[in-house]
Amino acid sequence: LVNAAIVTCGGLCPGLNNVIRELVHSLHNLYGAQNVWGITGGYHGFHNPEYAPVLLTNEMVENIHHEGGTILRTSRGGFEIDAIVSFLRSKSISQLYIIGGDGTHRGAYKIHEACMEAGLNIAVAGIPKTIDNDIDYIDRSFGFVSAVEAAQASIRSAKTEAMCTVPNAVGIIKLMGRSAGYLATFAALGSGDVDLVLVPEVPIVLDGPGGVLPFLRQRVKEQKFAVVVVAEGAGEELLEATNVVDRGGNRLLPPIGEYMRDRIKEYFVEHGEEATMKYIDPSYTVRSVPANGADSLYCMELAQNAVHGAMAGYTGFSVGLVNNNVVYLPIPQLVASSPRQMSPCGTTWERVLAMTGQPNTTP
Ligand code: F6P
Numbered sequence: 001l002v003n004a005a006i007v008t009c010g011g012l013c014p015g016l017n018n019v020i021r022e023l024v025h026s027l028h029n030l031y032g033a034q035n036v037w038g039i040t041g042g043y044h045g046f047h048n049p050e051y052a053p054v055l056l057t058n059e060m061v062e063n064i065h066h067e068g069g070t071i072l073r074t075s076r077g078g079f080e081i082d083a084i085v086s087f088l089r090s091k092s093i094s095q096l097y098i099i100g101g102d103g104t105h106r107g108a109y110k111i112h113e114a115c116m117e118a119g120l121n122i123a124v125a126g127i128p129k130t131i132d133n134d135i136d137y138i139d140r141s142f143g144f145v146s147a148v149e150a151a152q153a154s155i156r157s158a159k160t161e162a163m164c165t166v167p168n169a170v171g172i173i174k175l176m177g178r179s180a181g182y183l184a185t186f187a188a189l190g191s192g193d194v195d196l197v198l199v200p201e202v203p204i205v206l207d208g209p210g211g212v213l214p215f216l217r218q219r220v221k222e223q224k225f226a227v228v229v230v231a232e233g234a235g236e237e238l239l240e241a242t243n244v245v246d247r248g249g250n251r252l253l254p255p256i257g258e259y260m261r262d263r264i265k266e267y268f269v270e271h272g273e274e275a276t277m278k279y280i281d282p283s284y285t286v287r288s289v290p291a292n293g294a295d296s297l298y299c300m301e302l303a304q305n306a307v308h309g310a311m312a313g314y315t316g317f318s319v320g321l322v323n324n325n326v327v328y329l330p331i332p333q334l335v336a337s338s339p340r341q342m343s344p345c346g347t348t349w350e351r352v353l354a355m356t357g358q359p360n361t362t363p
Pocket of ligand 1: 130287
């Protein structure tokens with residue numbers, strides 16, 4: 001008898017509901033599962049009585065893929081291994097599907113190990129999720145393409161604002177991505193509307209030769225406006241050099257988007273010019289959109305293969321696209337390294353460097 005449980009953890013990402021829907025459909029329709037439990041509120045839902053688990057039927061999930069977010073809701077933290085194992089035992093769970101990023105996957109593997117130790121025969125399957133696209137090995141994480149598309153809509157708005165405003169308008173869009181610049185880079189390059197993109201993988205040179213400020217001033221001179229994308233993890237070295245402290249004397253790092261907005265404005269003023277700054281932070285809008293067509297299909301493939309893998313008896317595994325094939329990956333390998341960053345080689349990178357106006361110093 002198949003008794004399954006599904007949980008979503010971490011930040012939102014387009015496609016979560018698609019994955020849930022396909023897991024439920026596959027478990028019921030292909031394998032006649034007895035119970036499919038939805039654990040609510042992330043790992044907290046295994047033990048916090050405020051987030052009671054729900055039994056998921058085909059009907060309940062039929063239309064959820066039209067909406068962003070996750071019907072199961074999500075959270076960070078709440079990982080209590082003993083409580084999780086005792087829940088799994090109490091409900092006679094035989095398959096556990098965990099949808100989340102690297103931290104969530106580390107937890108998934110601990111659950112797998114704890115179940116083995118406790119003699120529980122439970123297939124633990126991970127489905128990697130993050131708009132940051134920073135999970136190693138896999139071509140791309142589900143929802144990434146939809147997030148790029150949503151980010152491009154904000155870039156278009158910023159460009160319209162900047163184009164239609166005088167004097168010297170600079171549109172700045174801050175995008176998520178943690179320590180990786182994938183979302184910022186793909187959105188910026190794909191939009192064709194961006195003059196400058198700042199990512200964590202390239203240190204920011206503010207002034208002097210190759211500096212982003214003179215580059216931007218020149219762009220504004222040429223076209224009367226400019227559009228800048230800033231990834232949230234960019235410019236760490238710049239921020240480290242700032243000396244902002246809170247009342248308790250603790251160092252505070254200013255957010256890079258706002259920091260760059262202020263530096264750009266100041267630079268124009270220092271040169272006797274005005275600048276009109278238009279700052280947009282669409283972070284939560286970007287990650288809460290529904291999955292687009294390509295991601296919807298991808299989510300279906302991932303979910304179906306996760307179910308096939310669990311039914312085949314695999315455990316401690318995750319599913320992902322590698323060289324365009326959906327494959328099974330051992331969780332320890334998937335999360336062994338620190339989050340992936342864009343490689344400083346290749347065409348994408350060269351185009352990023354060209355856009356930032358910085359010299360290509362890569363081999
Ligand atoms: O890892 C996913 C992500 O969207 C990151 O890009 C971002 O840094 C983080 O989550 C923010 O999440 P929250 O504000 O929900 O903690």
